[in-house]
Amino acid sequence: MTEYNLILENVNVTLDSFDLQDISIQIPKGQIVGFVGENGAGKTTTIKTILNLLTPVSGEIKIFGSHNLDQKPAIKEKIGVILDDSFFDENFKIYQIEKVMQHAYKNWDRAYFSELLKSHDIDKNKTFKECSKGMQAKLKIFLALAHHPQLLLLDEPTTGLDPVSRQEILDIFRDFMDDEKSILFSSHITSDLDKIADQIILIHKGAIQFIEDQSTLDENYALLKITPEIYAELNNFEFLAVLEQSHSVTCLTTQKELFRREFPEFEMTTPTIEDILLLFKKGVH
Numbered sequence: 001m002t003e004y005n006l007i008l009e010n011v012n013v014t015l016d017s018f019d020l021q022d023i024s025i026q027i028p029k030g031q032i033v034g035f036v037g038e039n040g041a042g043k044t045t046t047i048k049t050i051l052n053l054l055t056p057v058s059g060e061i062k063i064f065g066s067h068n069l070d071q072k073p074a075i076k077e078k079i080g081v082i083l084d085d086s087f088f089d090e091n092f093k094i095y096q097i098e099k100v101m102q103h104a105y106k107n108w109d110r111a112y113f114s115e116l117l118k119s120h121d122i123d124k125n126k127t128f129k130e131c132s133k134g135m136q137a138k139l140k141i142f143l144a145l146a147h148h149p150q151l152l153l154l155d156e157p158t159t160g161l162d163p164v165s166r167q168e169i170l171d172i173f174r175d176f177m178d179d180e181k182s183i184l185f186s187s188h189i190t191s192d193l194d195k196i197a198d199q200i201i202l203i204h205k206g207a208i209q210f211i212e213d214q215s216t217l218d219e220n221y222a223l224l225k226i227t228p229e230i231y232a233e234l235n236n237f238e239f240l241a242v243l244e245q246s247h248s249v250t251c252l253t254t255q256k257e258l259f260r261r262e263f264p265e266f267e268m269t270t271p272t273i274e275d276i277l278l279l280f281k282k283g284v285h
């Protein structure tokens with residue numbers, strides 16, 4: 001039976017000019033879940049709601065099987081977080097930030113934190129502000145990891161990193177994982193999620209539009225690129241999403257094998273997360 005580190009059931013949040021509508025997601029143990037959506041789709045709002053920084057008007061959130069409203073210290077101890085805004089004074093030196101974290105987390109591992117900093121050439125005597133954007137991004141990740149959490153909630157953790165650093169960070173996330181742990185990983189850089197995510201959740205205008213396992217995406221999903229004339233002839237096929245352009249139509253189907261068998265002449269590719277994001281944003285579904 002699948003066990004979950006995090007479950008959201010029909011969560012609704014009402015802000016001044018934005019709503020999260022009926023968000024239901026499940027983060028199984030042992031999985032990295034990619035959370036994608038365009039700017040303003042609601043990713044940060046969802047993560048803040050999970051952390052109890054925003055209060056839902058309805059719905060239920062369970063973390064490690066407990067209702068999150070009784071966010072006991074033991075629950076917080078098992079969560080690592082990266083949010084856009086820093087929770088510390090940016091004029092603090094890294095060793096001063098570490099002191100704050102040591103107070104916040106019983107399981108803070110000084111040796112592990114030092115090892116992470118050292119292996120990425122980050123000097124503890126620098127202030128956060130003095131670090132380059134890439135170093136700041138890495139530092140936030142190391143601050144989220146150094147108390148050995150079970151669940152990582154990461155809002156755009158690879159933003160600002162060059163490709164080499166991004167690869168290093170993805171390797172750190174892979175090393176972090178085991179059967180008990182999970183990561184919810186929001187990102188615009190969908191190619192990172194193609195590499196690392198077991199499941200993809202797409203949010204658009206405050207509502208979940210698409211949830212699928214990466215393995216099912218690889219096995220069953222296909223993108224067909226066909227002419228408008230052929231598309232017109234396929235009117236009895238139901239596509240998940242369709243993007244019509246002047247000379248071609250791109251269709252997303254879950255019936256890869258059927259199309260491969262019946263229409264071997266069609267140009268067919270496995271969709272990337274970026275393809276899916278674009279089709280759901282610009283196409284009809």
Ligand SMILES: Nc1ncnc2c1ncn2[C@@H]1O[C@H](COP(=O)(O)OP(=O)(O)OP(=O)(O)O)[C@@H](O)[C@H]1O
Pocket residue numbers: 015016017018037038039040041042043044045046
């Ligand atoms: N505390 C708040 N009060 C009112 N509106 C808010 C608040 N926080 C966020 N919003 C609005 O909610 C919407 C969703 O924002 P959110 O930051 O969740 O999107 P996002 O998917 O994380 O986008 P991005 O990728 O740009 O970070 C935006 O329109 C934003 O202006």
